[in-house]
Amino acid sequence: AQSVTQLGSHVSVSEGALVLLRCNYSSSVPPYLFWYVQYPNQGLQLLLKYTTGATLVKGINGFEAEFKKSETSFHLTKPSAHMSDAAEYFCAVSDRSGNQFYFGTGTSLTVIP
């Protein structure tokens, strides 16, 4: 069984500052890991994913995440926050069949001008 924990339901950063959104997972099998972004009143959009290979994955809009097996983590970062990054961010884990897909509870990112 898989599960995801996102630490911090609300994160505020200043424009231009580092964005760090935390995600820890639990999985009995090698997981696939994902980050999604949800803008107000919209559906979810895939930011990036880790399946196999390089543990540092780059996504859209300058975001990246690093899979750390020893820490069971998949934290999302962006070097410099932009006002347009304000949104809800969801970490997700799936097994390799894709039939079991579980989301974290989400982190709301506020960017302060």
Add this chain to the structure above:
Amino acid sequence: DTAVSQTPKYLVTQMGNDKSIKCEQNLGHDTMYWYKQDSKKFLKIMFSYNNKELIINETVPNRFSPKSPDKAHLNLHINSLELGDSAVYFCASSQGTVIQYFGAGTRLSVL
């Protein structure tokens, strides 16, 4: 063209009514899902269908019944609506292990 489309976008109804939400994907994906997002933004998987067959049926009241007439469609029918059913319902599709496309959501309000 919208990859995953849901209708309606908003649904306001009285307790006890029966309603349906439709979902269609034009991506040729084999797997479709329904998720419920509550007021705290928590996303919970409800159902997963692979090529018209039910794969996942999480702990969901049997008032909720998914129907997949073909692999491009996964509709959600809800009987005897309750106040607690108020939420945003998202349809999604995937090919393989990555859900890349979500619908825009259906905001259901039960009065």
